[in-house]
Amino acid sequence: xxxxxTESAYTYYVFMNLTLSIDDRIVEQARRKAGEMGTTVNQYxxxxxxxxxxxDDTEAKIARLRALSGTGDSNGWKWNRExxxxxxxxxxxxx
Numbered sequence: 001x002x003x004x005x006t007e008s009a010y011t012y013y014v015f016m017n018l019t020l021s022i023d024d025r026i027v028e029q030a031r032r033k034a035g036e037m038g039t040t041v042n043q044y045x046x047x048x049x050x051x052x053x054x055x056d057d058t059e060a061k062i063a064r065l066r067a068l069s070g071t072g073d074s075n076g077w078k079w080n081r082e083x084x085x086x087x088x089x090x091x092x093x094x095x
Contacts, residue, residue, distance in 0.1 A: 030044075
C-alpha cells in the first residue's frame with residue numbers, strides 16, 4: 001500500500017459571525033468575569049460551543065489548562081505515590 005502524501009494537505013478555517021441578544025448588564029458582568037479568567041467573552045462562548053458539539057479542539061484545551069493552572073490550593077500537600085495508592089494496596093494486598 002502506498003503511503004498517503006500529506007505534505008500538500010491544507011486546512012482552511014471559515015468563521016461565521018453570530019449575533020446574540022443579551023442584556024447589557026449581563027454582557028458587562030460576563031466581560032468582567034472573562035477578564036478575570038484571562039479570556040474574552042467571545043473566546044469563552046466559542047470554547048463552550050466547541051465543548052457542546054464535542055469537537056476536539058486541542059488549542060482550546062491548552063488555553064483552558066493555562067488559564068486554570070496555578071489557581072488551586074493544595075494547602076501545602078505534596079504529591080506522594082504511597083499515600084495515593086495506600087487504599088488500593090490495602091484492598092488488594094501488597095502485590
